[in-house]
Amino acid sequence: MPTKEDLAIAKQMPDAGGHFGQFGGRYVSETLMAALQQLEQTYEKLWRDPQFQAEFDHDLAHYVGRPSPLYHAERLSRELGGAQIYLKREDLNHTGAHKVNNTIGQALLAKFTGKPRVSAETGAGQHGVATATVAARLGLECTVYMGEEDIRRQALNVYRMKLLGAEVVSVTSGTRTLKDAMNEAMRDWVTNVDNTFYIIGTAAGPHPYPKLVRDFQSIIGREARQQCLAQTGKLPDALVACVGGGSNAIGLFHPFIEDADVRMIGVEAGGYGIETGQHAAPLSSHCRPGVLHGNRTCLMSDEGGQVIGTHSVSAGLDYPGVGPEHSYLQEIGRAEYTAVNDDEALHAFRHLTLTEGIMPALESSHAVAEAMKMAPTMGKDQIILVNLSGRGDKDIHTVAEIDGINF
Amino acid sequence: MSRITECFNNLKSQGRKALIPYVTAGDPEPKVTLPLMHALVESGADIIELGIPFSDPMADGPVIQLACERALLHGTRLVDVLDMVAEFRKTNQTTPVVLMGYLNPIEVMGYSAFADKAKAVGLDGILTVDLPPEEAGEFNQLMKASDIDVIYLLAPTTEEARIKQICAAGSGYVYYVSVKGVTGSASLNVAEVADKLEIIRRHTDMPVGVGFGIRDDASARAISEVADGVIVGSVLVNKIAELAGNQEQIPEAVAAITASMRQAMDK
Numbered sequence: 001m002p003t004k005e006d007l008a009i010a011k012q013m014p015d016a017g018g019h020f021g022q023f024g025g026r027y028v029s030e031t032l033m034a035a036l037q038q039l040e041q042t043y044e045k046l047w048r049d050p051q052f053q054a055e056f057d058h059d060l061a062h063y064v065g066r067p068s069p070l071y072h073a074e075r076l077s078r079e080l081g082g083a084q085i086y087l088k089r090e091d092l093n094h095t096g097a098h099k100v101n102n103t104i105g106q107a108l109l110a111k112f113t114g115k116p117r118v119s120a121e122t123g124a125g126q127h128g129v130a131t132a133t134v135a136a137r138l139g140l141e142c143t144v145y146m147g148e149e150d151i152r153r154q155a156l157n158v159y160r161m162k163l164l165g166a167e168v169v170s171v172t173s174g175t176r177t178l179k180d181a182m183n184e185a186m187r188d189w190v191t192n193v194d195n196t197f198y199i200i201g202t203a204a205g206p207h208p209y210p211k212l213v214r215d216f217q218s219i220i221g222r223e224a225r226q227q228c229l230a231q232t233g234k235l236p237d238a239l240v241a242c243v244g245g246g247s248n249a250i251g252l253f254h255p256f257i258e259d260a261d262v263r264m265i266g267v268e269a270g271g272y273g274i275e276t277g278q279h280a281a282p283l284s285s286h287c288r289p290g291v292l293h294g295n296r297t298c299l300m301s302d303e304g305g306q307v308i309g310t311h312s313v314s315a316g317l318d319y320p321g322v323g324p325e326h327s328y329l330q331e332i333g334r335a336e337y338t339a340v341n342d343d344e345a346l347h348a349f350r351h352l353t354l355t356e357g358i359m360p361a362l363e364s365s366h367a368v369a370e371a372m373k374m375a376p377t378m379g380k381d382q383i384i385l386v387n388l389s390g391r392g393d394k395d396i397h398t399v400a401e402i403d404g405i406n407f
Numbered sequence: 408m409s410r411i412t413e414c415f416n417n418l419k420s421q422g423r424k425a426l427i428p429y430v431t432a433g434d435p436e437p438k439v440t441l442p443l444m445h446a447l448v449e450s451g452a453d454i455i456e457l458g459i460p461f462s463d464p465m466a467d468g469p470v471i472q473l474a475c476e477r478a479l480l481h482g483t484r485l486v487d488v489l490d491m492v493a494e495f496r497k498t499n500q501t502t503p504v505v506l507m508g509y510l511n512p513i514e515v516m517g518y519s520a521f522a523d524k525a526k527a528v529g530l531d532g533i534l535t536v537d538l539p540p541e542e543a544g545e546f547n548q549l550m551k552a553s554d555i556d557v558i559y560l561l562a563p564t565t566e567e568a569r570i571k572q573i574c575a576a577g578s579g580y581v582y583y584v585s586v587k588g589v590t591g592s593a594s595l596n597v598a599e600v601a602d603k604l605e606i607i608r609r610h611t612d613m614p615v616g617v618g619f620g621i622r623d624d625a626s627a628r629a630i631s632e633v634a635d636g637v638i639v640g641s642v643l644v645n646k647i648a649e650l651a652g653n654q655e656q657i658p659e660a661v662a663a664i665t666a667s668m669r670q671a672m673d674k
Contacts, residue, residue: 017541017542025541025542026539026541026542027510027537027538027539027542028537028539029465029466029536029537029560029562029584030539030559030560030561030562030564030565030573030584031466031560031562031563031564031584031587031588032564033539033562033564033565033569034562034564034565034566034569035564173469173472173476174462174463174476179463180463183463183464183465186465186466187465187466187467187468187589190466190587190588190589191587191588191589191592191593192587193564193587194587288515289514290511290514290515291509291510291511291514291537291538292463292511293463293465294537296514296542299511301462301511301515303484303515304484304485304486304512304515305461305485305511305512305513305514305515305516306460306461306462306479306484306511306512307462307463307511
């Protein structure tokens with residue numbers, strides 16, 4: 001167990017070079033170094049600037065609709081017969097997921113740096129939609145890279161992005177999913193570095209992205225902490241959030257790092273099962289450290305260092321790496337990581353819909369599934385706070401397909 | 408003196424510039440690479456850059472991405488690439504070989520294991536695209552201890568203070584990326600390159616190789632007038648892709664391109 005001092009140090013991470021212990025850093029080709037240094041300077045200045053903060057808070061309140069509610073899922077909790085489950089309702093944000101907290105922040109940075117164009121990678125399409133949304137609002141040109149396989153899985157979000165005026169580029173290289181979309185977005189950035197702000201969607205990538213995405217997403221945990229205290233008079237016993245790159249999880253976890261009694265549980269995509277190798281769970285399958293997309297982190301790669309293809313029913317979790325701060329929190333023993341399989345997530349998707357009338361995104365369904373496993377093992381006076389990171393409308397097509405229904 | 412430094416010194420005394428072809432190891436199949444390396448040398452190549460295939464070549468355009476995919480399809484791993492260098496060294500002890508690629512295969516092998524093996528097979532230099540000097544402390548030490556030159560990239564976006572810092576960290580030569588973009592993308596502007604090289608030379612006596620955007624005899628010649636080395640990749644890899652179905656023709660056909668560039672540069 002980390003000591004109080006360890007946790008105080010953890011709370012202050014990353015270091016000046018963007019390192020979270022041995023993880024993080026800035027592993028990119030030279031062409032991008034100047035842009036990253038400039039971004040770091042701009043960010044450090046603006047994040048402490050009251051005017052920037054005021055504008056960010058204003059947008060979160062009046063455009064995103066924050067604070068998002070903390071909802072006591074009473075029927076679900078009663079049925080499970082153990083801990084009380086509270087849902088942080090990020091699904092109620094404008095555009096339907098936590099992703100917009102970050103794109104609002106990064107779009108403000110783009111505005112202050114005067115770049116006329118933004119680019120993004122997307123898996124499930126939620127980050128792409130959130131980027132296209134803020135680009136439309138600020139009148140910025142927007143290009144979104146999306147794997148061909150994900151375009152098929154998430155046709156609705158593709159069309160949403162197009163309606164919002166974004167160009168959606170189908171990525172046909174590699175495994176045609178999120179990692180390849182990120183490769184292509186980095187290639188775009190190298191080519192258009194002068195006029196483009198690259199809006200990374202998760203708390204990964206080269207420094208300062210993991211830090212700034214975490215800071216923008218930490219509104220989730222700050223609100224949840226206050227709301228939980230106000231509603232129950234105490235802190236939750238456990239936080240549960242799904243982890244692909246891990247931006248919703250780090251946003252929830254970070255404000256609780258020094259609350260040593262609050263367990264933090266990140267839920268990765270177990271796909272067909274960790275034992276099958278067909279998953280997207282680098283942390284819970286004990287992957288070795290590796291370097292991809294600008295940072296050192298736990299990475300699914302083979303003996304020769306080639307990145308392995310992943311599988312998850314949820315496009316947003318279908319990624320072989322993970323944000324470096326999660327690798328660090330696992331290493332120091334502050335957060336725990338586990339995996340939930342496709343079928344368990346699908347069951348949770350249906351179950352939450354039926355018991356609470358809330359249809360979670362397949363990504364968030366992984367967190368719900370873990371909470372459903374945990375609750376019966378805990379006391380009725382205990383609290384599990386689940387980050388319901390997105391709504392499930394975008395996944396209806398996928399679930400219907402599994403049910404054999406064709407629209 | 409390293410084989411790379413010796414090579415540049417010899418060329419300088421002859422008033423010639425280095426021709427540095429890049430090919431991806433194992434493309435389209437591992438057995439093609441060794442004859443191809445020898446053919447490149449016979450055609451007038453001074454240094455060979457051998458690409459380590461990687462699943463996610465983020466700084467490369469479609470041509471080299473596909474080369475990586477072909478090589479990986481036949482299971483070309485970093486250990487195999489090092490073995491190719493060992494084979495090459497059996498009959499060629501003079502031409503420097505530089506491995507170019509991404510960090511993860513080396514990270515997974517372990518820096519120390521890589522350094523030992525690289526020295527044992529007679530490798531001369533290593534260029535890892537995604538390992539800037541800021542992250543390369545331990546890596547640099549281990550490579551230097553094994554007499555492997557660490558070659559760094561400089562870009563059009565690299566500012567002067569950083570040029571100085573990077574040149575101080577590297578050895579052998581520095582690689583100037585002539586365009587903002589991925590490999591095989593836009594065509595280069597020779598005047599702009601010349602301006603940047605002038606700034607680079609204020610901070611280093613190391614030779615400067617220029618790559619990205621050199622696609623024919625004319626651009627090779629133009630760059631040879633301002634740089635110490637001309638690095639050419641995608642145009643060669645394109646030819647390899649064209650002949651993937653007629654692999655026995657690859658060494659000769661690719662060497663014909665470099666031979667022609669050599670002539671243009673030496674005119």
